[in-house]
Amino acid sequence: MSDAAALVPLLVVVGGAILILLLEAFWRPVDKTPLAALALLVAAGAGAACARLWGVGASAFGGMLRLDDAAIVFTVIFLAAVAFTVLIAWKYLPRQNADCGEFYALLLLALSGLMVMVSSPNLIVVVLGLEILSVSSYALTGLKRDDDRASEAAIKYFLMGGFASAFLIFGLALLYGAAQSLDIRAVAATFAGPDGGSLLGLAGLVLVIIGFGFKIALVPFHMWTPDVYQGAPTPVTAFFAVGPKAAGFAVLFRLVAPVGDQAFRSAKIHAVLGILAGLTMLVASLTALRQRNVKRLLAYSSIANAGYLLVAVLAGDGVGLMFFLAVYLFMSFGAFAALAAMSRRGEEFHDLDDFAGIGAKYPWLGALFAIFLISLAGFPPLGGFLAKYYIFSAAVQKGLTPLVLVGLLASLISAYYYLRVVVFMYMREPVRDVEIDVDVPALYLVLFLCLYGVLQLGLFPGRILIVLKRALASLIM
Amino acid sequence: MPLLSLIIFLPLAGAVLLIFFPRDRKGLLYGFALALTLVVFAASLLLYFRFDPAAAGPQLVEKTAWLGYGIQYHVGVDGISLFLVLLTTFLLPIVLLSSWSYIRDRIKEYLIFMLLLETGILGVFLSLNLFLFYVFWEAALIPMYFLIGIWGGKRRVYATMKFVLFTMAGSLLMLAAIFTLSSLFFKATGTYSLNVFDQARMVLNPRLQTWLFLAFGLAFAIKVPMFPFHTWLPDAHVEAPTGGSILLAAVLLKMGSYGFLRFAIPLFPDAVERFLPALSILCLIGIIYGGLMALVQKDVKSLVAYSSVSHMGLIMLAVFSLNVEGTTGAIYQMLNHGLSTGALFLAVGILYERAHTRLIKDFGGVSKIMPVFSAFFLVAVLSSAGLPGLNGFIGEITCLYGVFAANKIYAVLAVMTVILGAAYLLWMFQMVMQGPVTNEKIRAFPDMSLREIACFAPIVVLMFWMGIAPRTFTGKMDATVTAYVQKLKGRERVFVQKAVPPPAGFRLDAQERLPR
Numbered sequence: 001m002s003d004a005a006a007l008v009p010l011l012v013v014v015g016g017a018i019l020i021l022l023l024e025a026f027w028r029p030v031d032k033t034p035l036a037a038l039a040l041l042v043a044a045g046a047g048a049a050c051a052r053l054w055g056v057g058a059s060a061f062g063g064m065l066r067l068d069d070a071a072i073v074f075t076v077i078f079l080a081a082v083a084f085t086v087l088i089a090w091k092y093l094p095r096q097n098a099d100c101g102e103f104y105a106l107l108l109l110a111l112s113g114l115m116v117m118v119s120s121p122n123l124i125v126v127v128l129g130l131e132i133l134s135v136s137s138y139a140l141t142g143l144k145r146d147d148d149r150a151s152e153a154a155i156k157y158f159l160m161g162g163f164a165s166a167f168l169i170f171g172l173a174l175l176y177g178a179a180q181s182l183d184i185r186a187v188a189a190t191f192a193g194p195d196g197g198s199l200l201g202l203a204g205l206v207l208v209i210i211g212f213g214f215k216i217a218l219v220p221f222h223m224w225t226p227d228v229y230q231g232a233p234t235p236v237t238a239f240f241a242v243g244p245k246a247a248g249f250a251v252l253f254r255l256v257a258p259v260g261d262q263a264f265r266s267a268k269i270h271a272v273l274g275i276l277a278g279l280t281m282l283v284a285s286l287t288a289l290r291q292r293n294v295k296r297l298l299a300y301s302s303i304a305n306a307g308y309l310l311v312a313v314l315a316g317d318g319v320g321l322m323f324f325l326a327v328y329l330f331m332s333f334g335a336f337a338a339l340a341a342m343s344r345r346g347e348e349f350h351d352l353d354d355f356a357g358i359g360a361k362y363p364w365l366g367a368l369f370a371i372f373l374i375s376l377a378g379f380p381p382l383g384g385f386l387a388k389y390y391i392f393s394a395a396v397q398k399g400l401t402p403l404v405l406v407g408l409l410a411s412l413i414s415a416y417y418y419l420r421v422v423v424f425m426y427m428r429e430p431v432r433d434v435e436i437d438v439d440v441p442a443l444y445l446v447l448f449l450c451l452y453g454v455l456q457l458g459l460f461p462g463r464i465l466i467v468l469k470r471a472l473a474s475l476i477m
Numbered sequence: 478m479p480l481l482s483l484i485i486f487l488p489l490a491g492a493v494l495l496i497f498f499p500r501d502r503k504g505l506l507y508g509f510a511l512a513l514t515l516v517v518f519a520a521s522l523l524l525y526f527r528f529d530p531a532a533a534g535p536q537l538v539e540k541t542a543w544l545g546y547g548i549q550y551h552v553g554v555d556g557i558s559l560f561l562v563l564l565t566t567f568l569l570p571i572v573l574l575s576s577w578s579y580i581r582d583r584i585k586e587y588l589i590f591m592l593l594l595e596t597g598i599l600g601v602f603l604s605l606n607l608f609l610f611y612v613f614w615e616a617a618l619i620p621m622y623f624l625i626g627i628w629g630g631k632r633r634v635y636a637t638m639k640f641v642l643f644t645m646a647g648s649l650l651m652l653a654a655i656f657t658l659s660s661l662f663f664k665a666t667g668t669y670s671l672n673v674f675d676q677a678r679m680v681l682n683p684r685l686q687t688w689l690f691l692a693f694g695l696a697f698a699i700k701v702p703m704f705p706f707h708t709w710l711p712d713a714h715v716e717a718p719t720g721g722s723i724l725l726a727a728v729l730l731k732m733g734s735y736g737f738l739r740f741a742i743p744l745f746p747d748a749v750e751r752f753l754p755a756l757s758i759l760c761l762i763g764i765i766y767g768g769l770m771a772l773v774q775k776d777v778k779s780l781v782a783y784s785s786v787s788h789m790g791l792i793m794l795a796v797f798s799l800n801v802e803g804t805t806g807a808i809y810q811m812l813n814h815g816l817s818t819g820a821l822f823l824a825v826g827i828l829y830e831r832a833h834t835r836l837i838k839d840f841g842g843v844s845k846i847m848p849v850f851s852a853f854f855l856v857a858v859l860s861s862a863g864l865p866g867l868n869g870f871i872g873e874i875t876c877l878y879g880v881f882a883a884n885k886i887y888a889v890l891a892v893m894t895v896i897l898g899a900a901y902l903l904w905m906f907q908m909v910m911q912g913p914v915t916n917e918k919i920r921a922f923p924d925m926s927l928r929e930i931a932c933f934a935p936i937v938v939l940m941f942w943m944g945i946a947p948r949t950f951t952g953k954m955d956a957t958v959t960a961y962v963q964k965l966k967g968r969e970r971v972f973v974q975k976a977v978p979p980p981a982g983f984r985l986d987a988q989e990r991l992p993r
């Protein structure tokens with residue numbers, strides 16, 4: 001299709017963001033509900049524009065922006081993430097004194113960055129997207145201006161993000177030297193040959209992996225994650241756990257999956273990534289064992305999940321990767337929405353002790369949170385199990401059995417810390433009085449949508465798998 | 478009518494409906510759950526009558542595509558699983574009825590978890606696809622986790638976490654083995670299948686079998702539990718509420734021994750043969766150790782728990798005898814153990830509700846005050862100890878017969894289970910029920926209520942029935958068991974053709990092929 005069609009979703013999102021900014025500047029609504037509604041509308045509009053291109057595809061700017069089926073799948077995941085974030089934030093922000101209209105504009109801008117990242121075949125454009133995303137993310141993190149923790153998180157994120165970008169761009173420069181191009185396929189092709197690529201290219205690829213390692217929080221580049229996740233407002237944390245991670249893995253998959261593991265040098269890349277994956281799963285799970293703050297615990301859980309996703313990349317299992325991300329969208333947002341519900345005006349309850357007795361006091365909230373945690377722990381018949389099953393099964397077929405054993409060990413450890421939260425909710429007597437606001441219909445909408453997603457994807461994912469297979473075909477083509 | 482699916486998913490449907498019931502209407506909640514489990518029991522009785530005793534393979538099979546990659550919804554019943562299904566559906570109404578006065582708060586959740594547990598257990602026994610089996614196997618864990626954790630005793634959180642983590646550690650290794658089997662099957666045939674019968678046709682290299690068997694075997698050995706993986710059991714049994722203990726001992730443990738019969742042994746016969754001495758010795762240690770531990774327990778409930786370790790040891794020894802008598806005996810003894818241990822836990826629960834203690838020293842002379850209860854309890858004790866005329870005798874004698882045919886020394890040692898069993902059970906019965914009334918509180922105990930008799934009576938009837946007319950039951954097993962043993966004995970043996978390359982970890986490059 002024409003240039004314009006590929007640009008429409010992006011234009012809708014960016015236009016929406018600017019409109020919200022202008023409205024906030026000149027209209028200054030006291031109640032930000034219209035802005036939230038507008039953001040939802042924008043997400044829906046972009047989704048409709050994307051859906052129209054399914055199976056057709058479109059490209060703009062001489063192929064620099066290409067909306068193929070895979071890009072559409074990822075965009076839809078991002079749009080859902082943004083919609084969930086807006087719904088969670090709707091009541092949450094005013095109650096936590098962080099109610100500014102810019103939130104919605106920044107969120108949409110971050111979304112546009114994500115969309116650029118997954119829909120460009122050129123690494124420079126990918127980096128552009130990444131920077132748009134990052135700058136908006138720094139601001140979103142520090143949204144609670146009076147909160148020390150939030151400010152610390154924002155600064156930390158900013159500094160670490162800057163580092164990561166430096167690694168990334170230097171790596172790109174080296175890659176360009178090796179491949180004479182920054183087209184992802186051309187770059188990957190230089191490593192696919194029998195000699196496994198030049199040393200220059202290898203160095204570049206390693207630097208790029210480090211850069212992305214920071215962004216998607218792989219151990220040992222994860223140190224910023226718990227602080228940022230804990231300091232950011234809960235809806236923003238939920239968004240961080242899904243959006244940037246999905247985009248980062250989309251790029252990493254396209255870059256690394258075609259790299260064969262036969263030749264000497266490219267085999268090294270696989271070995272290094274395998275070690276990173278193993279470390280990420282184990283270290284994150286072990287550290288999570290000691291957390292008493294549930295938000296921080298979920299941050300470590302999100303790091304551990306990055307490890308599972310890296311296994312999917314190594315196994316070359318694109319369908320498994322996208323399926324895991326789709327399931328993770330629902331599990332993670334469900335869990336964070338439940339966490340956001342544990343709050344009242346000016347106060348949030350994230351300590352493990354606060355969760356004691358919640359299961360009896362707020363049965364619906366407790367049950368839903370327990371279901372998301374159990375799904376994260378990977379118990380069937382919920383989505384989390386099936387997602388891990390596909391990834392690990394593909395990895396065993398590729399001969400990555402040791403890595404799978406590490407992953408299963410990490411799952412066992414993770415079962416302990418997820419179930420510990422459930423223990424507190426259902427099996428402990430309350431130690432302090434926790435009163436939360438329950439009048440949050442939008443939040444419960446998110447919770448139930450996520451429940452539906454976790455169950456549907458866990459039990460009858462049939463059609464979604466077909467969609468994902470088609471998307472993968474467009475990616476490899 | 479898809480009878481098996483109906484049996485599996487009716488409890489699940491009931492659990493979902495229960496969510497919308499008012500939480501303070503105790504009678505309504507119990508009535509609904511009880512009626513539902515009775516319907517499920519009736520449906521499984523239908524299963525019994527429809528079951529063709531002459532056919533060896535699975536019957537009433539339902540099979541539909543589900544998730545691709547060889548993952549199918551595939552259920553069927555055969556002579557091995559038929560009675561385990563019946564045992565489950567038979568015990569569930571009893572368990573619910575026995576909980577009436579024991580469970581005071583959060584009744585609705587209790588009933589929901591009980592029904593979910595029933596679905597999980599029935600799914601485990603009826604699945605014929607490895608993936609489906611694993612899904613039910615793990616799904617059954619969650620309700621039990623809540624049942625122990627919410628309604629259990631003082632150390633319930635510790636006990637339930639231990640139970641979950643032990644079971645999960647085993648089952649995750651089994652999952653890795655399932656991945657490997659799936660991948661091997663694909664490499665050998667070019668198609669995916671996790672159907673247990675397709676998988677059993679694959680002849681694997683013994684070295685690979687060893688690994689895979691260890692993974693499967695560990696999962697099942699933890700569940701049974703076989704010595705030395707039994708440490709979760711006393712904790713879980715003692716802390717669980719009465720209903721949970723009954724189901725745990727009577728049915729959940731059987732998932733382990735069933736797993737050996739259905740999966741571990743048919744899939745990896747060479748590895749089983751290789752490990753047979755080690756496995757049998759573990760069983761013997763379990764028999765003797767469990768029995769000795771039971772002798773020194775101060776708490777009636779942990780005495781019954783350790784008696785389970787001992788009895789399950791005999792069952793597993795019979796399973797590993799790999800002959801028709803031993804296998805039949807093992808299945809029969811699984812049912813017996815389900816009934817007798819279920820009855821013993823029921824009796825302990827009845828005592829506990831009156832005395833709020835389970836320590837043996839706090840009791841004495843109860844039979845004078847509670848004569849009806851005493852009679853029921855005695856039957857349960859004698860059934861567990863293997864008195865002729867009751868079910869336990871038939872099971873134990875068949876098991877021992879099978880073990881004897883396989884190895885005489887094992888049989889001699891295995892008789893210890895009967896001797897020790899009689900010792901600790903009768904000693905406990907004597908201390909608790911007979912002699913003078915030592916504790917004045919006992920005088921105030923009311924005898925069994927009608928509800929409690931209604932719980933206990935069906936079990937006692939069945940004990941006599943199984944002890945007097947075992948053909949009612951074994952008649953439906955014979956064809957399956959004979960075919961199972963024949964397949965095991967008559968299988969094609971493979972040997973390593975040439976020196977294997979040095980082991981580079983756990984590689985999947987073994988020679989595998991499909992016989993015609």
